[in-house]
Amino acid sequence: MSDPKFIKKMAVLVAIEATVGTIVVPVAADAIEVSDVTLTPIEGDEVDQGVIRPYFGASETTLVTLYRKIAFSVGFAGVGTVGDLPGWATLLRASAASVTNTPAPDPDAGTVFAPVTDGMESVTIYAVVDKLLYKMAGARANAKSMVDAKQIPKWQFEFTGAFYPVEDVGSMPAVSYVKFLRPLGVNKLNTTLSLDGYNAAASSFQFDFGNQVVKQDLMGVDTTEITGRVSTGTVTFRNTSVATKNWIEMARTSAKVPLLLKHGQAAVNTISIAAPLAQIGKPTFGEQDGIQMITVPLRFIPSDAGNDEWSITV
Numbered sequence: 001m002s003d004p005k006f007i008k009k010m011a012v013l014v015a016i017e018a019t020v021g022t023i024v025v026p027v028a029a030d031a032i033e034v035s036d037v038t039l040t041p042i043e044g045d046e047v048d049q050g051v052i053r054p055y056f057g058a059s060e061t062t063l064v065t066l067y068r069k070i071a072f073s074v075g076f077a078g079v080g081t082v083g084d085l086p087g088w089a090t091l092l093r094a095s096a097a098s099v100t101n102t103p104a105p106d107p108d109a110g111t112v113f114a115p116v117t118d119g120m121e122s123v124t125i126y127a128v129v130d131k132l133l134y135k136m137a138g139a140r141a142n143a144k145s146m147v148d149a150k151q152i153p154k155w156q157f158e159f160t161g162a163f164y165p166v167e168d169v170g171s172m173p174a175v176s177y178v179k180f181l182r183p184l185g186v187n188k189l190n191t192t193l194s195l196d197g198y199n200a201a202a203s204s205f206q207f208d209f210g211n212q213v214v215k216q217d218l219m220g221v222d223t224t225e226i227t228g229r230v231s232t233g234t235v236t237f238r239n240t241s242v243a244t245k246n247w248i249e250m251a252r253t254s255a256k257v258p259l260l261l262k263h264g265q266a267a268v269n270t271i272s273i274a275a276p277l278a279q280i281g282k283p284t285f286g287e288q289d290g291i292q293m294i295t296v297p298l299r300f301i302p303s304d305a306g307n308d309e310w311s312i313t314v
Contacts, residue, residue, distance in 0.1 A: 005130040010037065011173050012072065013126045014090050020122045021138035021162065021223060031175035033087065034072040035154075039127055041134055042163060043067050045217075065217040066163040067224070068136045070127055075183035076145055076153035078269040078314045083109030086314050087179035091157050094123040095143040096211055096226045097312075113312040115209070115302075120226055125159060126173065133169045136161030140224045142211040145273070149186050149203045153263060160213050160224045181269050190264055193235065195278070195296070196257035198245050200237035203288055204295075205261055207233045207273060207310075231309055233259070233278070233298040238291060247296060250280040256301055272313045277301040 012034050013026035044065040051059040074088045083104035089111070093099055097113045125136040139161030147153040184190040193202045212228040240247070250257070259278040264270035281297035300309040 005132060007129065009130040009172065010034075011126075011128045011175050012037070012070070013128075013173060013175070014094070014123050016090055016093060017122050017124055017138070023135065023137045024124045026124060026126050026173075028174040028176040029179075030090070031173070031177060032072075032074060032091065033177045033180040034074060036071075036073040036156075037127075038071045039129070039134060040069040041166065043069050044163075065215065067160060067215045067217075068134065068163045069158065069160050070125060070134075070136065071156070071158040073154040073156050075180060076147065076155055076263065076271060077181040077183040078264055078271050079111075079179075080181055080268055082268060083111070085111055085179070087177070087181075088155055089113075090123060091141065091155070092143060092312070093121045094139060094159070095141045095157065095209055096120050096229060097143075097209075098307075111314050115229060115231070115307050115309060117229075117307055122224070123159075123161075125161060128169065128173055131169050131172060133167040135164040135167075137164070138162050138222075138224050140211075140213055140226050142213050143209045145205075145207045147186055147191065147205040147207075147261065147263060149191075151186055152183050153186055154183070158213075160215055162222055162224070184264055184269065186263065192260075192262050192265075193237070194258075194260045195235060195237075196245065196250070196255075196259075198240070200235060202235055202237040203293060204236040205233065207231075207261075231275075231300040233275070233300065234295055235259075235298065236286070236293050236295040239285070239294040247280065247283050247294060251282050251296075255280045259298065270314065273310065274313070275300045275310045277303065277309065 013030045015024040015026035015030045044063045049059040098116045101111045127134040139159045141157045141159040144156040210230040256277040259275040261273045279299040286293045302309040
């Protein structure tokens with residue numbers, strides 16, 4: 001009888017590739033502090049042979065493509081020292097985002113992430129489950145953020161990458177999680193959200209990069225590509241009077257307004273998400289504790305310059 005493999009004995013390490021699809025062996029500093037992990041060890045397109053026999057029965061299938069997927073959450077937290085990179089920076093870079101870092105002691109120290117269309121980066125992922133190593137190369141992702149009141153906010157990532165055979169390893173990898181701060185709870189003290197200049201009494205903010213991640217397998221091609229982006233969001237908050245904001249009219253006219261979420265109000269451990277042209281969609285109503293809530297869908301529109309429909313600042 002084999003020894004059990006413990007699912008909670010896991011490490012995920014992610015390293016930027018110098019050449020797309022060429023494995024980089026990650027080190028302890030590449031470790032990602034994850035939760036809510038879903039590892040799909042083998043994925044692909046399966047084709048039925050479709051053979052005909054003189055009797056009923058299944059025909060064999062063939063996996064004609066192979067790849068691997070992993071999804072996980074990461075704490076939505078900032079940095080401990082202004083100008084440092086957050087622990088999740090590599091993950092955003094693999095989600096078609098650029099990073100502009102100004103280290104301390106520059107008076108403008110900080111880090112800004114923005115969407116990109118060209119020069120997208122990729123990563124190697126080592127997911128180790130109790131000394132079983134699952135590798136992925138050329139991996140890219142879609143990213144989302146979930147910022148809900150009375151909860152711990154999270155990033156959510158879903159990566160797709162090249163398949164490699166599973167390996168036994170002698171020990172679990174060394175890890176360092178020093179770059180990952182504890183995320184602050186979402187509440188009045190820590191979190192503000194402004195939509196068209198109105199400071200909303202919000203219960204939820206969700207942001208989806210909207211990356212179109214595709215696995216392409218052709219003769220001589222085995223890659224994961226991001227082929228498009230439609231970034232969206234939703235905000236749920238206490239409904240207002242028409243005099244304060246006429247959300248229905250704004251939806252009717254497809255108004256484009258600025259949005260700013262700021263989580264963390266100190267000098268450090270803060271994250272801001274800004275969208276200068278958030279198009280108001282058709283609202284819906286709900287209730288919380290007997291109070292009417294309005295949910296406004298948002299579509300983040302780029303300017304004529306492009307690649308500026310949102311930015312993330314830490």
